Amino acid sequence: MPMSYESQEDLVLIIDDEETIRDGCRQVLEKSGYDVITTGDGSEGIRIAREQKPNLVFVDLNLPGMSGLEVIDILLADIPHIVLVVITGYASIVSAVESMKRGAYDYLPKPFTPDQLRAVTKRGLDHHALIIEAERLRAAQEEMARDFITFVSHEMRSPLMTVQQSLESLRVVAGDCLSDEANQIIERCEKRIRNLEDLVEHWLNIRQIEEGTLIRDKGILNIADILLHSMEDMAPLCEKRGIVLKSDIPEDLPAITGDRESLVRVFVNIIGNATKYTPAGGTISIRARHDDYHVHVAISDTGRGIPKDKIPFIFEPFYRVKERGEHIEGSGLGLTFCKRIMDAHAGKIEVSSEEGRGTTFNLRFPR
Numbered sequence: 001m002p003m004s005y006e007s008q009e010d011l012v013l014i015i016d017d018e019e020t021i022r023d024g025c026r027q028v029l030e031k032s033g034y035d036v037i038t039t040g041d042g043s044e045g046i047r048i049a050r051e052q053k054p055n056l057v058f059v060d061l062n063l064p065g066m067s068g069l070e071v072i073d074i075l076l077a078d079i080p081h082i083v084l085v086v087i088t089g090y091a092s093i094v095s096a097v098e099s100m101k102r103g104a105y106d107y108l109p110k111p112f113t114p115d116q117l118r119a120v121t122k123r124g125l126d127h128h129a130l131i132i133e134a135e136r137l138r139a140a141q142e143e144m145a146r147d148f149i150t151f152v153s154h155e156m157r158s159p160l161m162t163v164q165q166s167l168e169s170l171r172v173v174a175g176d177c178l179s180d181e182a183n184q185i186i187e188r189c190e191k192r193i194r195n196l197e198d199l200v201e202h203w204l205n206i207r208q209i210e211e212g213t214l215i216r217d218k219g220i221l222n223i224a225d226i227l228l229h230s231m232e233d234m235a236p237l238c239e240k241r242g243i244v245l246k247s248d249i250p251e252d253l254p255a256i257t258g259d260r261e262s263l264v265r266v267f268v269n270i271i272g273n274a275t276k277y278t279p280a281g282g283t284i285s286i287r288a289r290h291d292d293y294h295v296h297v298a299i300s301d302t303g304r305g306i307p308k309d310k311i312p313f314i315f316e317p318f319y320r321v322k323e324r325g326e327h328i329e330g331s332g333l334g335l336t337f338c339k340r341i342m343d344a345h346a347g348k349i350e351v352s353s354e355e356g357r358g359t360t361f362n363l364r365f366p367r
Contacts, residue, residue: 010125011052014038015045015071016060016087021110025058028114029121042066046074053079056124058108060087061095069099076103081135083128085120146207156200164193202333206340218345221260223295223365224253227286230267237272242280245271248287256295256365258345266341269334270299270361277359278303293367300360306353314351315339 012034014025022038029036037052039045042063049057057075061068068086075082086099089110096107105127108120167186171178178186227249238245267286274284282302289296306314315335342349346366353359 011035011037011054011056012121012125013045013049013052013054013057015042015057015063015068016040017063018060021060021087024114025117028117032118032121034121034125042068042071045071046078049075049079049082054082055128056083056085056121058085058087059099059104060089061099062089069102072099072102072104081128081131083124083131085124148203156196160193160196160200164190164197167193199333202337206333206337218257218259220255221258221263222253223256223263223297224249224251224288226260226263227267227288227297230264230271231286233264233268234271234275237275238284241275241278243275243278244281244283246283246285248285250288250290253288253295254290254367256345256367258365262341263345266338266363267297267299269338273334274299274301274303274359277301290367295365295367297363297365298360299363300358302358305355305357306351306359307355308353311351311353315349 010033012029014022014036016022016025016038017040019040022040026036026038037048037054039048040063043066045057045059048054059068059071059075063071072084072086075084084099084104086096086104086107087110088096088099088107096104096109099107105124106120108116167190171186174182227247231245231247235245271284271286278284278301284302285298285300287298287300315338339349342363348364350362351359352362
């Protein structure tokens, strides 16, 4: 079920140790129709924010005891979608910039006028409203995706199987009566059906990852063994396409915790993806190393590379890097699957690439 992001309408919290500032802000904002809570203590402000969930918080940086920057760090960590505006009367712009680097939305330098206060408040609350609307749309999109996957699982798998069986029956019944052209048409139909079956399977797997049902039993794994197994699976395809597959995998790699089958699929998927973009005579390399905290795996190819402006999108569903008029086989969900599996293993997957010189996928696993 989508999360609820409702909060009290236009509630503003002011945390400032100067009573005149608090009272003045309260009077100005209440006259403008806002609900206002004030306090002069950082710890008390945190308690109020946790209980009341204000949309907008003004935080004075120069608080006694707990600093304003500490308050900002805690509120941003504890309260989703909160909008923070810094009130600063010392160290000027330097402190304001530091607070905004930590996540504050805006700043209000002392002394300020009622009009300035109202303008910053309106901007902050408008920003909060946009955040909430974006979350609502995201939740609605996720709900639609879940509904679509349910539809796919119940309404598409059975018809696809029926069509596949019918084509197989046609071959048997027709025997040698089919012309070469008719056989080619049947083969193309079977290929498209397999592509649709792969698409359905990937969608269902992603749904299972999100529900926590695909990876149920994690165990202690030898990642070197998993990498070698994955390379064995992909060796025939690489040989067929004239691509050299090589590795540099130390025998003393530390163990990781995870699901063996899903990780094999991650490595096979990435290597298989590399074969689509690496020409004959090229190389795919698998390297592994470790440090005190992580095991690192790099899968590199000498293919054509990925344009820099397309790299941020490659883990999005159905996104494929291809040139105009080019057909790339696959569901477009393979890298999405890899990203979700890595997330489920508390790992990380990143990509670096240079056009004309190849691509490297870097995977990191906790030891």
